[in-house]
Amino acid sequence: MPFPLIVRRAMPRWLARSPPLPADAPDPAPGWLPRTLGQEREAWILWLPVAVGLGIVLYFALPAEPWPLLFPLALVAGLAVLAVVPPWLIPTLAARAGVAVLAGAVLAQAGAARVQAPVLAHPLGPTVIEGRVRQVEPLPHGWRVVLEDLALERPRAVTLPHRARLRVHAKAAPDGAMPPPGTRIALLARLEPPRWPARPGGYDLARALWFKGIGAVGYALGPISVRPAPASPSDHALAGFFVRLEAVRAHVTARLIAGGPGATGPLAAALLTGERRAVPEPVQEALRGAGLAHLLAISGLHMSMVGGLVFVGVRAVMALCPPLALGWPIKKLAALVALAACLGYLALSGASVPSQRAFLMTGLVFLAVIVDRRALSMRSVALAALVVLAARPDSLLGPSFQMSFSAVIALIAAYEALSRYRARTRAPRGARAGGFAPGRRLGLYVGGLLLTTIIATLATTPFSAFHFHRVALYGLAANAVGVPLMGTWVMPWGLAALALMPLGLEHWALVPMGWGLDVIVWAARGVSSWPGAQVAVPDGPAWALGLAALGGLWLCLWRQPWRWAGVPVIAAAMMVPFLTPTPDVLVGPAGKLVAVRADDGGLLVSDRRRERFARQVWTEAHGGEAGRFPGEGTSALAPLRCDALACLYQRHGVTVALPRTAEGVVHAAGQADVVVAGAWTVPPDTPAPVIIDRPRLEREGAWALWIDKNGHVRARSVAETRGRRPWTATPAP
Structure with missing residues (x-):
């Protein structure tokens, strides 16, 4: 069956049936837009x-959780409108797009309700916690463990979450090895609610853990003891399979880490099982600085390498046996084995997005080989996106x-355009020399590699x-070394x-695999050390990223000349972060x-030892660290004056008091427009119009303040940006 028919039959009839073109049923006012849309008929799907993704974004962007029946009823209404809309091109397409948007919102809300589970309301412990190991992630000096079926050794009047994530030091595990998933363990630990973002608009760990069913985080304080694992009424065959x-x-991860010398083991585990947290931080930093971090994220590059190596190897072995090669469709058999190998690799790698x-996509390619059809790549991407969004709507928000x-x-859009260009300019078959010289083949391979790297880098920037x-900035040079070496040397030895x-x-295969990995790390360290290897980008609004994404989709999905309108849209969106005022x-x-x-745009911090995670997030998003507050006197880097009791920061005529002690709150509050008391409570009679003290921090989390040239102060808290959603019900930590 042709792939377009597979797609059409897998979708509702109202979606598979294309609306009539203007020539069949002209719009009341035919013009340029209907004609252009008619010419893009193949791209509508x-x-x-x-559109489904826009509906998911709509759900997550709401400031409060909507009524459970709001989007389903709206979807029903949209379908009713679609049934009576005039059979003209633009109204029909608009109605169908609206229905798809509402379907995406329904998927997102249903996904949030499907994973709803208790979340720890307040810190708990230290106390002995018992649970079944669900997942084990290796770290440089221990593990990150997910426990389920939690219980307290000494019962308390507290609602425990279904799952909790703990950091466990290597010394806490018996015999230095973490018990495998499925084992029931007990340990002394401290649990806390998932932390709120460290800044307004920052990464929301609580939301990410909500969709994983994890309602608490913490760390182990004592050794692990293995307990008998009684049968749970929630156990079933599928759950047992995943365990x-x-x-x-x-x-497998433990064997890889232990079997490879140096960083080879952790890097091999990252490539084969998807566990990247054991990779030493200096190595990860070098790979990020050189634009090679994508090599550690199992994606199309790795999946196609595994499938391709298995396909070529199995077909070559079958071809050596004449009865098998002559009597059986060895190409289809090899594709079937390669498909099974890709499925096994997906399971072994943790099935990330x-x-x-x-x-x-790789499976569709092998299926096309099996059924003697040609896979339409861009439609394969669309189908893959629909499947992932239906299963994990929250994944749309992640990088x-x-x-x-x-x-x-x-990549697909670029190579499709290149193929059409070559088809138009290709010389007649009789005028071309047969075959390619080896030098030209090498040139085409290197040129294709460089072009692929440039396109992928620009698309993900x-x-x-x-x-x-x-x-x-120098990812092209690093990828010219890393990608060929990964495909021709590292991954074959990894499969071995x-x-x-x-x-x-x-170990016999990990040693030569490590040689290739050492070369990649060496190239990454060299490239990342070049001057200006990385360009810092300030934090920007989420709508700017959405605008850039829509501009890129407009450029890639359409085929007519109007597609180039996406280029200025992308450029404008990329400029927004540099024009956005920083706190x-x-x-x-x-x-x-x-x-x-500070005056140079950096940040002066009050302390380098406290809240280190927040400091790291701030310096990455809002400029590097310029220094710290002076002990006493005036800072040479910013309009900041400090004494033993408090610091006073002045900007555009606004004075911000930053008390250092409880006495400093009273001392500085009367002479400031803004009081940031931190861990202390400001007296209720303080005249300052903006007060951020301990009660407000406990209710609303971290804060950011902007002071414009007119002296107007705009304050924004984490609670304001998160809204009132199921994953925001716990108080600020």
Whole structure:
């Protein structure tokens, strides 16, 4: 069955049936827009996941949780409107787009309700906690463990979450090895509610953990003891399968880390099982600085390498047996084996969003080989996006989904355009010389590699700039070394290590694999040390990222000349962060850390030892650290004057009091327009119009303040940006 028919039959009839073109039923006022849309008929279906994604964004952007029946009823109303809309092109397309948007909102709200689970309301412990190991992630000096079926050794009047995530030091595990998933353990630990963002508009860990069913985080304070695992009424075959799969992943990861010398083991685990947290931080920093961090994220590059290596290898082995080669369709059999290998790799790697997308697309390619059809790549991406969004609507908000799909969409669009150009300019078959010289083949390979790297880098730049606040400028040079070496040397030896692991001989393959990884790390360290290797990008509004994404989709999905209108849209969106005012004052979630804007645009921090995570987030998003508050006197870097009791920061005629002691609150409050008391409570009779003290921090979390040239102060808290949603019900930590 042709792939377009597969797509159409898998969708509702109202979606598969294209509206009539203007020539069949002309619009009341036909013009340029209906004609252009009619010429883009084949691209309409590609905008379906975009509309669904807009509906998901609509749900998450709401300041409060909507009524549960709001979007379902709106969807029903939209379908009713679609049934009576005039059969003209633009009204029909608009109605269908609106229905798809509402369907996306329904998916998002249903996904949030599906994973709803208790969240720890207040810190708990130290106390002995018992639970079943669900997941084990290796760290440089221990593990990050997810426990489920929690219970307290001494019962308390507290609602426990279904799952909790703990950091466990290597010394706490018996015999230095973490018990595998499925084991019931007990340990002395402290649990807390998932932390709020460290700044307004920052990464929301509580929301991410909500969709994973994790309602508490914490750390172990004592050794682990293994307990008998009684049968749970919630156990079933599927849950048991996933637990055993996690146990296999943990075992393979441990074997890889232990079997490779130096950083080879952790890097091999990152490439084969998706566990990247054990990779030493200096190595990760070098890879990020050189634009090679994508090599550690299992995606289309790795999936296609695994599938391609298995396909070529199995087909070559079958071709050596004449009866098999002559009597059986060895190409289809090899594609079937490669598809099974990709499925196994997906399971072993943890089924992250990029690997899901890569498996769906690679699987469609092998299925096309099996059924003697040609896979339509851009429609494959659309189908893969719909599947991922339906299963995990929240993944749309993360960098993994955004960067993975943006890269593959841009690559397919570019190579489709290049193929059409070559088809128009190609010489007649008789006028071309047969074959390619080896030198030309090498040139085409190198040129294709460089072009692929440039396209993928440009496509992912807006997302890396928004999420990570920096862009690697020399990624082309590093990828010219890393990508070919990964495909021709590292991944083949990685597959060999997995094949040899049942025999206990994985070390034989990990050693040569490490040689290639050492070269990649060496190249990353060299490139990242070049002057200006990274460009810092300030924090920008989320709508700017959405605008850049829509501009890129407009450029890639359409085929007519109007597609080029997406280029200025992307350029304008990329300029927004540099034109957005940065905060002048930042207050940490616990009130123990304050930062003010220096004259050079950097941040002066009140303390380098407290709230280190918040300080790291601030310096990445709002400019590097320029220094710290002076002990006493006036700072040479900012309009900041300090004494033993308090600091006074002045900007555009506004005085901000930053008390250092309880006495400093009373001392400085009377002479300031803004009082940031941190861990203290400001007296109720304080005349300052803006007061941020301990009660407000406990209710609303971290704060950011902007002071414009007219002396107007705009204050924004984390609670204001998060809204009132299911994952925001716990108080600020």
